[in-house]
Amino acid sequence: MKITRLATTAPDFDDSLQTLLHWSEDTDAGIEQAVAGILAEVRAHGDAAVLARTAQFDGVQAASVTELEIPRADLQAAFEGLPADQRLALTTASERVRRYHKAQAEACCQGFEFTDAQGNRLGQQVTPLDRVGIYVPGGKAAYPSSVLMNAIPALVAGVPEIIMVVPTPARRDGSSQGSRGERNPLVLAAAYLAGVHRVFTIGGAQAVGALAYGTATIPRVDKITGPGNAYVAAAKRRVFGQVGIDMIAGPSEILVLADGTVDPSWVAMDLFSQAEHDELAQSILLCPDAAYIDAVAAAMERLLPEMPRAAVIRASLEGRGGLIHTRSMEEACDISNRIAPEHLEVSAAQPRQWLPHLRHAGAIFLGAYASESLGDYCAGPNHVLPTSGTARFSSPLGVYDFVKRSSLIDISAQGAQALGPVADTLAQGEGLQAHARSATMRLA
Amino acid sequence: MKITRLATTAPDFDDSLQTLLHWSEDTDAGIEQAVAGILAEVRAHGDAAVLARTAQFDGVQAASVTELEIPRADLQAAFEGLPADQRLALTTASERVRRYHKAQAEACCQGFEFTDAQGNRLGQQVTPLDRVGIYVPGGKAAYPSSVLMNAIPALVAGVPEIIMVVPTPARRDGSSQGSRGERNPLVLAAAYLAGVHRVFTIGGAQAVGALAYGTATIPRVDKITGPGNAYVAAAKRRVFGQVGIDMIAGPSEILVLADGTVDPSWVAMDLFSQAEHDELAQSILLCPDAAYIDAVAAAMERLLPEMPRAAVIRASLEGRGGLIHTRSMEEACDISNRIAPEHLEVSAAQPRQWLPHLRHAGAIFLGAYASESLGDYCAGPNHVLPTSGTARFSSPLGVYDFVKRSSLIDISAQGAQALGPVADTLAQGEGLQAHARSATMRLA
Numbered sequence: 001m002k003i004t005r006l007a008t009t010a011p012d013f014d015d016s017l018q019t020l021l022h023w024s025e026d027t028d029a030g031i032e033q034a035v036a037g038i039l040a041e042v043r044a045h046g047d048a049a050v051l052a053r054t055a056q057f058d059g060v061q062a063a064s065v066t067e068l069e070i071p072r073a074d075l076q077a078a079f080e081g082l083p084a085d086q087r088l089a090l091t092t093a094s095e096r097v098r099r100y101h102k103a104q105a106e107a108c109c110q111g112f113e114f115t116d117a118q119g120n121r122l123g124q125q126v127t128p129l130d131r132v133g134i135y136v137p138g139g140k141a142a143y144p145s146s147v148l149m150n151a152i153p154a155l156v157a158g159v160p161e162i163i164m165v166v167p168t169p170a171r172r173d174g175s176s177q178g179s180r181g182e183r184n185p186l187v188l189a190a191a192y193l194a195g196v197h198r199v200f201t202i203g204g205a206q207a208v209g210a211l212a213y214g215t216a217t218i219p220r221v222d223k224i225t226g227p228g229n230a231y232v233a234a235a236k237r238r239v240f241g242q243v244g245i246d247m248i249a250g251p252s253e254i255l256v257l258a259d260g261t262v263d264p265s266w267v268a269m270d271l272f273s274q275a276e277h278d279e280l281a282q283s284i285l286l287c288p289d290a291a292y293i294d295a296v297a298a299a300m301e302r303l304l305p306e307m308p309r310a311a312v313i314r315a316s317l318e319g320r321g322g323l324i325h326t327r328s329m330e331e332a333c334d335i336s337n338r339i340a341p342e343h344l345e346v347s348a349a350q351p352r353q354w355l356p357h358l359r360h361a362g363a364i365f366l367g368a369y370a371s372e373s374l375g376d377y378c379a380g381p382n383h384v385l386p387t388s389g390t391a392r393f394s395s396p397l398g399v400y401d402f403v404k405r406s407s408l409i410d411i412s413a414q415g416a417q418a419l420g421p422v423a424d425t426l427a428q429g430e431g432l433q434a435h436a437r438s439a440t441m442r443l444a
Numbered sequence: 445m446k447i448t449r450l451a452t453t454a455p456d457f458d459d460s461l462q463t464l465l466h467w468s469e470d471t472d473a474g475i476e477q478a479v480a481g482i483l484a485e486v487r488a489h490g491d492a493a494v495l496a497r498t499a500q501f502d503g504v505q506a507a508s509v510t511e512l513e514i515p516r517a518d519l520q521a522a523f524e525g526l527p528a529d530q531r532l533a534l535t536t537a538s539e540r541v542r543r544y545h546k547a548q549a550e551a552c553c554q555g556f557e558f559t560d561a562q563g564n565r566l567g568q569q570v571t572p573l574d575r576v577g578i579y580v581p582g583g584k585a586a587y588p589s590s591v592l593m594n595a596i597p598a599l600v601a602g603v604p605e606i607i608m609v610v611p612t613p614a615r616r617d618g619s620s621q622g623s624r625g626e627r628n629p630l631v632l633a634a635a636y637l638a639g640v641h642r643v644f645t646i647g648g649a650q651a652v653g654a655l656a657y658g659t660a661t662i663p664r665v666d667k668i669t670g671p672g673n674a675y676v677a678a679a680k681r682r683v684f685g686q687v688g689i690d691m692i693a694g695p696s697e698i699l700v701l702a703d704g705t706v707d708p709s710w711v712a713m714d715l716f717s718q719a720e721h722d723e724l725a726q727s728i729l730l731c732p733d734a735a736y737i738d739a740v741a742a743a744m745e746r747l748l749p750e751m752p753r754a755a756v757i758r759a760s761l762e763g764r765g766g767l768i769h770t771r772s773m774e775e776a777c778d779i780s781n782r783i784a785p786e787h788l789e790v791s792a793a794q795p796r797q798w799l800p801h802l803r804h805a806g807a808i809f810l811g812a813y814a815s816e817s818l819g820d821y822c823a824g825p826n827h828v829l830p831t832s833g834t835a836r837f838s839s840p841l842g843v844y845d846f847v848k849r850s851s852l853i854d855i856s857a858q859g860a861q862a863l864g865p866v867a868d869t870l871a872q873g874e875g876l877q878a879h880a881r882s883a884t885m886r887l888a
Contacts, residue, residue: 089869100566103558107568108844112551121810122544122824124551127803129837143874186873222837241692244837248685269885272878308877344850351854359571363851366565369860369886370853373879377867380566381851393573393666393688395849400552405839406788407807407825409814410795416813423821425533429630430587433752434716435817441713442813 001301003317005293007325008335020322021339023250023280023388028230035205035234042209047216053206059170060181060201065217070188070199078188086186090144093378094193097148100380101156105399109157119412124405128158129244131219132402133211134196135226136187138167138203145376147190149383149397150226155195157402163211163221164196167203208235212243225384225397246397250388251280254372255341257332258285259348260292262368267347268299273373274343275316276309282320284339286332293323333357340391343372360391416442445744447761451769452779464766465783467694467724467832472674479649479678486653491660497650503614504625504645509661514632514643522632530630534588537822538637541592544824545600549843553601563856568849572602575663576846577655578640579670580631582611582647589820591634593827593841594670599639601846607655607665608640611647647672652679656687669828669841690841694832695724698816699785701776702729703792704736706812711791712743717817718787719760720753726764728783730776737767777801784835787816804835860886
């Protein structure tokens with residue numbers, strides 16, 4: 001396997017690193033135009049447009065959008081029909097994710113109010129969104145874990161209604177042609193377990209449009225979250241402002257910061273676990289120990305043939321992977337901050353020693369046992385994380401994404417006397433005399 | 445003055461309300477194209493492009509971008525040169541805004557960590573952004589209060605470097621042609637007082653590009669906030685993803701919910717204070733008392749001639765204002781939630797009685813003395829608020845906009861044994877075998 005090797009001592013290291021990291025999202029004019037057309041159609045014709053596009057793209061014929069809703073009893077049946085180990089795994093994951101997000105809500109989503117010396121009461125009220133839409137991809141990238149990770153923070157936030165959309169394209173062989181496409185029982189079970197309120201088997205830009213504008217059957221939501229293909233991403237960008245959206249994700253990334261004390265085959269497999277997502281996924285190792293880097297590379301060669309997704313892993317690692325030899329762990333931390341990775345594993349004997357040096361990352365995995373895959377499924381924290389360096393300024397999906405805040409401004413008669421002249425002076429300075437007058441009118 | 449009057453009892457009320465609220469942002473293809481060109485230029489040519497565009501658009505000639513930086517001593521001089529009342533007003537406002545945002549940081553920006561039964565430690569680390577850019581418009585809409593409202597939350601968040609850009613276009617008569625355009629001393633004083641680190645006299649798409657990509661002289665930032673014209677808004681949309689941005693604001697709005705107990709001339713002036721911003725600003729009164737609505741209308745007729753900005757106020761109120769007669773205060777609250785206004789004044793004898801009914805608003809002003817203008821300048825809460833109904837899903841600018849969160853996932857040896865099988869099952873269910881293996885490798 002030919003993985004890019006870099007050393008920070010090389011004179012052209014900065015350029016090489018930039019080349020390795022480079023990724024630019026294609027904005028395809030054809031997709032943009034198609035999506036604009038579909039959204040306009042859904043806005044104008046509602047259910048009829050959704051039905052027509054679902055028949056066209058998913059091969060699913062239905063007489064009404066109501067037929068495309070999955071009754072809650074079917075979700076429950078999907079859950080109860082799962083093998084016991086899957087049921088237990090989903091339940092364990094769901095409980096852990098819920099517990100974590102409850103702790104998060106305590107820490108970050110509290111309102112406040114204080115009273116100042118003039119008796120003014122100032123604060124902020126935190127309220128959940130009224131209704132949220134969750135997009136869940138169908139087909140090969142149908143991830144039940146994503147259902148939990150999107151729905152649970154919204155439910156913990158107190159959102160009273162969650163509408164999930166998931167396309168169920170008909171099988172190519174035509175065997176599922178009709179009003180039912182192919183449904184993924186794990187996805188439906190996850191929706192049941194999380195407590196999603198309604199599920200429609202629609203997808204693509206038409207589903208995003210239906211959630212953003214509302215139709216006769218599908219209620220308009222206030223925010224749409226969840227991953228999707230290029231059409232879904234383009235549609236989410238276009239409806240932003242009409243509704244809230246989460247971040248549009250780029251390729252998934254892992255960065256392992258290794259001090260050379262952890263079994264190299266564990267690190268090799270962690271790099272694989274990112275690489276197996278798709279060919280654009282990025283796996284990078286930063287380590288000050290050249291012999292250890294060789295050991296990880298050797299473990300990768302040894303383990304690759306055992307992997308069912310070996311072809312994707314190889315393509316991803318050869319195309320976008322990197323093994324970077326650093327002068328020190330401190331320097332490795334600096335480079336990690338520059339990259340601001342989605343997933344950061346601190347694979348070190350004393351991992352917390354490095355935490356104060358690490359400023360930017362979606363999730364930080366500490367120690368030999370904290371493999372990214374535990375975080376992806378069941379540790380508790382959210383697996384929807386900022387990609388492509390956006391951890392410099394954005395955060396994991398969380399309860400805070402499903403609430404909003406209103407400032408509370410309660411001014412006493414005394415407060416109006418004290419603040420009126422201040423507002424008057426500043427408003428006059430900005431040439432806004434009605435603002436000034438509105439303050440001075442209230443002076444005794 | 446001809447202001448739209450509606451009554452909720454009218455059969456076509458819903459349609460009329462929708463017509464009143466309708467506002468669509470023009471996306472001007474010419475502006476889009478110009479902005480794309482300027483951004484590409486700044487990305488490719490850095491300082492040189494910034495200088496060329498600043499000369500072209502602002503009439504300011506400079507040999508280097510360094511010449512366009514205002515030294516901190518000049519900011520201090522601007523502050524010290526202000527009349528005493530302006531200095532005091534700015535200082536009072538700044539202290540109150542700082543105090544409020546410190547309370548906000550306590551309530552919403554704390555990290556957390558807990559340990560579960562298996563000894564896993566899970567939590568979240570909250571860290572400030574490294575560097576933030578603040579856009580401050582020059583010319584007629586130069587608002588020193590905006591400098592405070594954008595800079596102070598960032599500083600309270602712990603952002604170590606704030607770069608402000610403010611265009612200083614040369615006077616039309618050519619008297620300020622050269623390397624210095626027209627500077628607004630209140631804006632510079634506010635920057636000094638807030639503690640902005642560096643100020644460059646550049647503006648437009650070229651300033652947004654410089655902040656997003658960095659140039660030899662202007663450092664790249666992680667987030668850009670602050671209002672601007674259509675070019676600035678288009679540029680911010682385009683660089684989003686490369687850097688974070690705040691919401692793109694629509695026209696400003698006030699909604700007054702009145703029970704008829706407050707002096708009608710106070711409410712009239714509050715409606716004016718919104719209307720005087722520009723012709724697209726929206727002022728709406730909701731009230732169950734028809735006689736009181738008449739009294740407010742009469743007060744407006746009486747007060748309008750006294751207002752220096754009477755022409756703007758009239759155009760705004762006649763074009764987009766509304767006086768809405770409701771069946772009850774409860775119904776008024778429902779309509780307010782549907783509108784999700786930027787500013788909501790509860791002009792009532794017992795304003796807190798209505799608070800539990802109010803779900804969506806940028807800022808809620810409680811009681812007769814809480815005029816919007818106090819909130820705009822000096823009450824303490826932020827005056828950058830969600831517009832055009834986006835309070836359904838978004839929040840005032842706050843300390844939370846200048847921090848980001850990293851999940852912390854610290855798994856014990858025991859935890860890996862408990863969680864490994866769960867991750868294994870779910871990963872197999874998703875067809876991701878390297879994820880599964882990465883978890884099972886760590887089983888004893």
